[in-house]
Amino acid sequence: MRTFVGIDLGSTTTKAVMMDESGASLGRGITNSRSNYDTAAAVSKLEATVDTRFTLFRRALLAGAASAADGVDEFLADLERHYRRVQFLDQVDDLEATCARYSSGNGGKRANVGRGSAPTQQDQKALAEAFDTVFGQLRGHAAEIFAKGATRKSDFFRDIAGSRVMTLGEPVCAELALPFDTLLNVYDKSIIEVENRPPAGSVESTFMRALDGLLEDGTSLPTELVNSAVQDALGVPLEETYVVGTGYGRVRLPFPKEHIRSEILCHGLGAHMMYDGTRTVLDIGGQDTKAIQVDGDGIVESFQMNDRCAAGTGRYLGYVADEMKMGLHELGPLAMKAHKTLRINSTCTVFAGAELRDRLALGDRREDILAGLHRAIILRAMSIIARSGGIRDQFTFTGGVAKNEAAVHELRQLVADNYGERTININPDSIYTGALGGAEFARRAAV
DSSP states (O other), X not given: XXXXXXXXXXXXXXXXXXXXXXXXXXXXXXXXXXXXXXXXXXXXXXXXXXXHHXXXXXXXXXXXXXXXXXXXXXXXXXXXXXXXXXXXXXXXXXXHHHHHHHHTTOSSXXXXXXXXXXXXXXXXXXXXXXXXXXXXXXXXXXXXHTSTTOOOXXXXXXXXXXXXXXXHXXXXXXXXXXXXXXXXXXXXXXXXXXXXXXXXXXXXHXXXXXXXXXXXXXXXXXXXXXXXXXXXXXXXXXXXXXXXXXXXXXXXXXXXXXXXXXXXXXXXXXXXXXXXXXXXXEEEOSSOEEEEEEOTTSOEEEEEEOOSSOTTSHHHHHHHHHHTTOOHHHHHHHHTTOSXXXXXXXXXHHHHHHHHHHHHHTTXXXXXXXXXXXXXXXXXXXXXXXXXTOOOSSEEEESGGGGOHHHHHHHHHHHHHHXXXXXXXXXXXXXXXXXXXXXXXXXXXXX
16 A cells, blocks of 8 residues: 655654555644654654554455444554554563663763763662562553553653653662662663664554454454554555655755655645645744645745744743643643633743732632733734634644643634634644645655
8 A cells, every 4th residue: 555654843842644645634643742753753654554454454344344433543543552562562571671881881982871970880780670670560560551441641652751760760779779860860861762773673563463352352342353453453564655844943854855845835735735725824933933825735835933933832832831830732631620710911931920829829820811811812813814814714723732721712713803704623633734734745745
């Protein structure tokens, strides 16, 4: 099967979409962006390949048992959990081996693990014992992490492993009379190395290991149907015909120049593909805000972007979350509990922190402050939209901030106040808009 891939390298996350010759999306993948852009592109593309295999498997299962759609969906959800658990355990093995190298002073040119000094033999022994205990406990948590109905603040390995290594490592170090900083220093070096390489093992081999584990647990689907479907799904060769790169870090993507497209073009076309009636697009990402006007074919007619300042972007919300010692995902729900919307005078990332602290000191409620911050962000976005030509029907909101319910609430209100009734499209997968447009450009380039 010929496939076409779009990769959107954003400032915080890198997304990939894989498409077939008909223009249908087969799979998508996401990973956290990092300084090693080659790895970010490779991992997101690998994740899109995984998702594509699941799509093909679902098609094969439904073709063999069209009346068992509900059972198929439940089976696939269980299989994906098993797949992620197997992949997680493989990366835990890799991380433990890497920590062992650094603990012994063989991690690379710099053998130090302490603050400027090489580890003593006693520290090396304590480190080995500490990591053996920590990683043993971490493996024991895998079933719970990927249990049915379990919620995770992040699906990225670094986030899942890091939070638990911190929690598990401190008491272990205390028991061994080992400075916790020594363990953290080794871990910090190791996780960067592990993060900057794709998980070991092919997609197909990991898929089969996950499937074997699921079948051992038992399933309502006939084994004959599953075996036949997996042969059909994994037997399809995925030929990577053309790849297009876009996004904030596109100039660093490992592609020739003719495979690079502007993020404006990709977001405009991607939004049109999600909603073919789209005429105005607002994308608020991690680093910038874009207002784009497109025609009936998704071709960009005009656009405006924020200046170099990160005010009014996802990075601004991340800074606010750090200031309030909250998770980024917690901001929107808390803002929705506001009794009133406070006026925030500055959307500058530098000065907002000072204003935030001043308002808290004056006794203002966090919920009311956050409501004001979200409104300030959307007001800034509305000014960018106005400079691009205003809002035409239909209006599509994309980017990571589109998942923030408080931002969406403020946007709907301000659009109604300033432009009257407009159709507002917000796709739950809007974070992939740029990658989707890139994949379509890739498909068109190969026709």
